[in-house]
Amino acid sequence: MHPPENVPAHQLDILKELGNIGSGHAATALSQLLNKRVDMQVPFARSLSFNEIVDIVGGADHIVVAIYLRMDGEAPGNIYFILEVDSAKRLLAHFTQIHSANNKEFTTLEYSALSEIGNILAGSYLTSLMELTNLYMSLSVPQINIDMAGAVLNDGLIPFGTVGDQALLIDSTFKDGKQDFDARFILIPDPSSYEKIFLSLGVAMHE
Amino acid sequence: MNEKTVIRVGMAELKIATSPHILRTSGLGSCVGMALYDASERIGGMVHIMLPTSKIARETDPNPAKYADLAVPKLMDELIKFGAKPSKIKAKLAGGAQMFAFKSESEMIKIGLRNVEMCHNLLKQMSIPIEGEDVGGNSGRTIELHMDTGKLTISTANKLIKEL
Numbered sequence: 523m524h525p526p527e528n529v530p531a532h533q534l535d536i537l538k539e540l541g542n543i544g545s546g547h548a549a550t551a552l553s554q555l556l557n558k559r560v561d562m563q564v565p566f567a568r569s570l571s572f573n574e575i576v577d578i579v580g581g582a583d584h585i586v587v588a589i590y591l592r593m594d595g596e597a598p599g600n601i602y603f604i605l606e607v608d609s610a611k612r613l614l615a616h617f618t619q620i621h622s623a624n625n626k627e628f629t630t631l632e633y634s635a636l637s638e639i640g641n642i643l644a645g646s647y648l649t650s651l652m653e654l655t656n657l658y659m660s661l662s663v664p665q666i667n668i669d670m671a672g673a674v675l676n677d678g679l680i681p682f683g684t685v686g687d688q689a690l691l692i693d694s695t696f697k698d699g700k701q702d703f704d705a706r707f708i709l710i711p712d713p714s715s716y717e718k719i720f721l722s723l724g725v726a727m728h729e
Numbered sequence: 730m731n732e733k734t735v736i737r738v739g740m741a742e743l744k745i746a747t748s749p750h751i752l753r754t755s756g757l758g759s760c761v762g763m764a765l766y767d768a769s770e771r772i773g774g775m776v777h778i779m780l781p782t783s784k785i786a787r788e789t790d791p792n793p794a795k796y797a798d799l800a801v802p803k804l805m806d807e808l809i810k811f812g813a814k815p816s817k818i819k820a821k822l823a824g825g826a827q828m829f830a831f832k833s834e835s836e837m838i839k840i841g842l843r844n845v846e847m848c849h850n851l852l853k854q855m856s857i858p859i860e861g862e863d864v865g866g867n868s869g870r871t872i873e874l875h876m877d878t879g880k881l882t883i884s885t886a887n888k889l890i891k892e893l
Contacts, residue, residue, distance in 0.1 A: 572739070572740040572741060572779075573739040573740055573742075576740065576756060581755070581756075582739075582740075582754075582755035582756030582871070583755040583756050583869070583871045583884075585886050590828075590829050665829035665830060667828050667829060667867070668886070669758075669828065669868060669869040669886045670755065670756040670758070670869035670870075670871065670886055671756055672740065672755055672756015672757070672758065672869065673756045673757060673758030673760075673826065673828055673868070673869025673870070674758060674828055674829075674869065675756075675758070676740075676756075676757075676758030676759045676760050676779070676828065677758065677759055677828055677829060677840070679740075679779070680759070680779065680780065680840055683741070683779045683780050683795060684780065684785050684786055684787050684788070685786075685787045685788050686788050687741055687792055687795065
């Protein structure tokens with residue numbers, strides 16, 4: 523077990539590079555889906571306290587659209603695709619040509635469209651991760667909830683809860699050229715997955 | 730000096746406050762927010778619990794505020810240390826939702842429910858009466874404990890506000 527506080531810088535760099543390649547693929551998939559340019563910002567690989575993680579998505583009671591996928595297999599973990607409510611509405615307008623009259627509520631169709639977008643992004647991210655590491659992983663059916671950031675992130679932080687008060691995550695931000703939307707993709711591998719990821723890449727865990 | 734201060738209780742944190750201040754914990758999902766309050770001394774405490782039991786801890790020095798089995802006795806001790814009378818302390822709790830309808834083998838399944846159950850068991854063992862609760866469901870909650878009145882206010886994403 524590796525407490526997330528003590529991850530050496532060169533290992534964080536490797537995780538960041540994995541995130542870079544994974545989210546590069548996800549950005550391409552999103553761009554094809556929307557038929558418009560999508561920019562990806564350089565991802566972060568970092569250890570943050572639970573409360574800091576909640577703060578990067580706007581604070582514990584900030585309302586967000588969260589699509590959550592569980593990653594099972596050789597290096598299990600949790601994936602979140604998180605959008606602001608108005609960003610999600612604009613993304614839907616591009617994707618489904620549905621211009622919703624209601625700016626706060628979401629219809630069943632909008633829920634499934636957003637889940638599908640999350641599914642496609644997570645799938646392309648994960649495929650590149652599997653190619654790089656040779657580890658096999660599968661994704662659960664995406665789950666969506668529009669609720670407080672703290673509440674939706676609770677579940678994803680539980681695997682880290684048993685080892686400390688921090689979690690190690692790889693997060694990337696997507697934006698389109700016109701700033702119509704901005705979305706965050708967060709990968710939180712389970713604490714026990716890091717060793718497998720590093721071993722698969724031929725990186726020694728202890729130095 | 731009598732201005733009300735809102736004191737934030739983060740995830741896996743425990744805080745104590747006196748009248749007229751307010752303890753607030755935001756964005757409870759599967760986590761449980763527990764408030765203990767002594768109306769005679771107008772002193773209360775709040776803890777934001779993440780996990781039911783420290784038996785599953787894989788850390789050497791577990792944070793007592795994070796695990797229900799350690800958090801409830803710890804909150805009680807702290808309150809008594811700050812002058813609360815054990816016989817006057819009553820509990821209110823909220824949270825323990827299931828935010829996503831997941832079907833996986835992992836330990837997060839029904840963690841909200843298990844958190845609530847563990848809190849109930851502990852309160853019973855310690856003979857602390859439960860004055861009110863708002864648990865389960867699939868919505869996030871934010872709660873505030875008002876030390877001047879002992880009221881616990883609960884809000885959800887759609888702003889519905891309950892008072893216990």
